[in-house]
Amino acid sequence: xxxxxxxxGSLLRAYVRDRSALFFTFFMPFLFMLxxxxxxxxALGRIEVGxxxxxxxxxxxxxxxxxxxxxxxxxxxxxDRAALDRRLQxxxxxxxxxxxxxxxxxxxSPATLELYADQAAPxxxxxxxxxxxxxxxxxxxxxxxxxxxxxxSERRVSGVRLRYVDFLVPGILGLNVxxxxxxxxxxxxxxxxxxxxxxxxxxxxLSPTRFLAAHSLLRLALSAAQVGILLALxxxxxxxxxxxxxxDLLVVAIAGAVAFLMQGxxxxxxxxxENQVPPxxxxxxxxxxxxxxxxxxxxxxxxxxxxxxxxxxxxLFNDALREISAQGASLWDVRAxxxxxxxxxxxxxxxxxxxxxxxxx
Amino acid sequence: MVSxxxxxxxxxxxxAVRGISFDVAEGEIFGLLGPNGAGKTTTVEILEGLRRADxxxxxxxxxxxxxxxxxVKHRIGAQxxxxxxPLHLTAAEVIELFATxxxxxxxxxxxxxxxxxxxxxxxxxxKLSGGQRQRLSIATxxxxxxxxxxxxxxxxGLDPQARRNLWDLVRRIRERGTTVFLTTHYMDEAExxxxxxxxxxxxxxxxxxxxxxxxxxxxxxxxxxxxIQQQADLEDVFLDRTGHELREG
Numbered sequence: 001x002x003x004x005x006x007x008x009g010s011l012l013r014a015y016v017r018d019r020s021a022l023f024f025t026f027f028m029p030f031l032f033m034l035x036x037x038x039x040x041x042x043a044l045g046r047i048e049v050g051x052x053x054x055x056x057x058x059x060x061x062x063x064x065x066x067x068x069x070x071x072x073x074x075x076x077x078x079x080d081r082a083a084l085d086r087r088l089q090x091x092x093x094x095x096x097x098x099x100x101x102x103x104x105x106x107x108x109s110p111a112t113l114e115l116y117a118d119q120a121a122p123x124x125x126x127x128x129x130x131x132x133x134x135x136x137x138x139x140x141x142x143x144x145x146x147x148x149x150x151x152x153s154e155r156r157v158s159g160v161r162l163r164y165v166d167f168l169v170p171g172i173l174g175l176n177v178x179x180x181x182x183x184x185x186x187x188x189x190x191x192x193x194x195x196x197x198x199x200x201x202x203x204x205x206l207s208p209t210r211f212l213a214a215h216s217l218l219r220l221a222l223s224a225a226q227v228g229i230l231l232a233l234x235x236x237x238x239x240x241x242x243x244x245x246x247x248d249l250l251v252v253a254i255a256g257a258v259a260f261l262m263q264g265x266x267x268x269x270x271x272x273x274e275n276q277v278p279p280x281x282x283x284x285x286x287x288x289x290x291x292x293x294x295x296x297x298x299x300x301x302x303x304x305x306x307x308x309x310x311x312x313x314x315x316l317f318n319d320a321l322r323e324i325s326a327q328g329a330s331l332w333d334v335r336a337x338x339x340x341x342x343x344x345x346x347x348x349x350x351x352x353x354x355x356x357x358x359x360x361x
Numbered sequence: 362m363v364s365x366x367x368x369x370x371x372x373x374x375x376x377a378v379r380g381i382s383f384d385v386a387e388g389e390i391f392g393l394l395g396p397n398g399a400g401k402t403t404t405v406e407i408l409e410g411l412r413r414a415d416x417x418x419x420x421x422x423x424x425x426x427x428x429x430x431x432x433v434k435h436r437i438g439a440q441x442x443x444x445x446x447p448l449h450l451t452a453a454e455v456i457e458l459f460a461t462x463x464x465x466x467x468x469x470x471x472x473x474x475x476x477x478x479x480x481x482x483x484x485x486x487x488k489l490s491g492g493q494r495q496r497l498s499i500a501t502x503x504x505x506x507x508x509x510x511x512x513x514x515x516x517x518g519l520d521p522q523a524r525r526n527l528w529d530l531v532r533r534i535r536e537r538g539t540t541v542f543l544t545t546h547y548m549d550e551a552e553x554x555x556x557x558x559x560x561x562x563x564x565x566x567x568x569x570x571x572x573x574x575x576x577x578x579x580x581x582x583x584x585x586x587x588x589i590q591q592q593a594d595l596e597d598v599f600l601d602r603t604g605h606e607l608r609e610g
Contacts, residue, residue, distance in 0.1 A: 006461040010447075010454065017449040196444035200501075203409055203439040204462035205431050 007206070007214040008221075015218065021184065025222060029176040029230055036172070036295060037165045037238050046074040047128040050084050050093040053077070055103035059143070063099065066135045073131060088116055090327060094124035097132060105143040165238040170321035171294040173230055177223050177253055178260045178314055182285055185219055185264035186277045194273060216261055223257040224250060243328035251331060252324060252338065256317035259341045262348025269355025288314035316340040362387045362509055362540040363408060368417035370403050377403040379564035380417065390531065390541045392555035394548070400564040401544040402442060405513050408542070409439045422508040435463070438502030440495075442513040446486045452497050453482040459501040467504050476500040476530060492523030496530065503534070510534060512543040516550060528554050
């Protein structure tokens with residue numbers, strides 16, 4: 001262990017003097033966060049209205065249909081009240097709408113609608129509320145020929161104040177831990193093998209296991225530093241606070257780093273020259289960048305690919321980071337994602353062991 | 362110090378080493394000579410524990426290389442052909458890195474002083490000249506006080522001054538009591554440096570003796586080199602054009 005740590009120290013010394021490596025590890029992610037954090041995409045979205053249809057009749061369908069015509073709204077069907085409550089509390093929805101059993105638009109029988117507003121998004125829920133009232137009122141007028149007789153019972157739900165940067169920062173952490181671990185280890189090993197560095201080192205008694213352990217330790221330490229620095233900057237620049245525990249976040253970051261590190265080792269095993277590294281590394285990282293909800297919720301991706309995206313390592317990683325950072329989840333809450341990351345790590349390890357030959361024959 | 366018996370190694374259908382045997386005595390400078398592709402590097406890499414032989418045995422510093430390659434690596438130093446060091450480390454840090462590989466601590470500057478690089482200790486290793494880099498490479502092979510030092514074509518690509526400088530270094534290392542095993546395809550190098558040489562080609566050892574004995578044997582078989590008497594050489598051309606006078610002032 002002492003030998004491994006000393007070797008890691010040498011690697012770290014060389015790493016911190018490599019300006020381009022430092023730029024990509026620490027400065028790029030910072031720029032990325034600065035740019036996308038300032039753009040504040042969240043403000044441009046439509047008002048998200050979740051609805052529970054307990055009535056199931058033609059009248060309820062007519063109201064939902066009419067609301068779907070309103071371009072300022074995005075209607076999301078929710079299974080039951082409990083789910084609606086949960087999603088409002090998580091600020092995934094701006095407002096909620098329940099069409100209770102027995103909902104009917106008929107002359108003389110006042111229909112009851114229940115509206116829930118997310119207090120964390122007062123503007124959105126305010127606008128949404130007036131649009132819903134307007135649509136329901138008009139439907140009632142058309143159906144019965146009489147002024148609407150609708151009782152709107154309103155209840156306020158206090159959700160987490162989730163801004164776009166609160167969503168963005170964990171995504172950027174995930175993206176950069178992925179990039180760091182896949183690219184840096186693959187490049188380092190392939191270049192060192194090509195230059196004959198690794199061959200020379202294995203003319204000494206240093207064991208390959210310790211050599212790889214040192215390379216792994218260096219990346220894990222860098223990942224932890226990267227997460228720490230980005231979180232500090234996110235707090236200073238955008239007042240992004242980690243709701244959950246920092247230690248939990250770090251555990252997830254290390255689990256993700258290990259999973260991606262194994263993919264980096266596998267690439268290093270496959271690539272013969274450094275020019276072969278970027279294409280295959282991009283093939284692994286780019287689709288995840290687009291599909292795993294780094295900048296926007298993954299729900300915005302087409303539904304067809306949703307079953308696949310859910311199992312991508314970066315999706316699992318981002319979800320776990322976000323649950324802890326933005327929603328205050330515990331490690332136990334994100335156990336499914338952690339398990340997924342461990343499985344990806346094992347799969348990568350098996351491939352890496354088969355492909356990685358440090359000695360050139 | 363090195364004992365090889367019927368060593369064999371092939372790569373697919375190519376027989377790189379076809380059953381060679383030889384011994385190297387303690388304190389000797391032993392040269393393995395041969396053209397490119399003769400099997401020199403393969404032989405050396407088997408002795409260094411970097412490759413496994415297909416057949417035969419090799420003992421280095423009392424250890425069976427095939428049975429305990431890691432044990433051999435503890436007792437030898439190796440300077441490999443076309444190897445390099447990690448970027449962004451100074452010469453002294455490279456020495457420390459290799460000390461780590463042997464799990465010991467050394468005085469990096471003292472090690473560098475043995476190869477006349479004390480004044481380059483804080484320079485980036487990748488910025489050193491060819492001769493300096495080769496000396497650094499030898500220094501990394503000395504951090505564990507090896508019993509045998511393997512040098513694979515140590516002077517290839519160096520200018521005449523750097524080559525002579527390296528020969529002096531090799532002699533000094535031998536005077537410390539280290540056995541030196543080197544490969545080369547420069548005959549002048551082998552002649553001035555090596556106590557004994559083995560000439561290898563196509564995976565076999567053709568001759569093995571002291572340089573003087575090998576030359577004597579060739580002459581006694583009636584060999585004579587055709588001596589061409591040139592009427593003028595490049596120096597005469599140079600002097601004819603620039604004159605004989607001393608240029609002063």
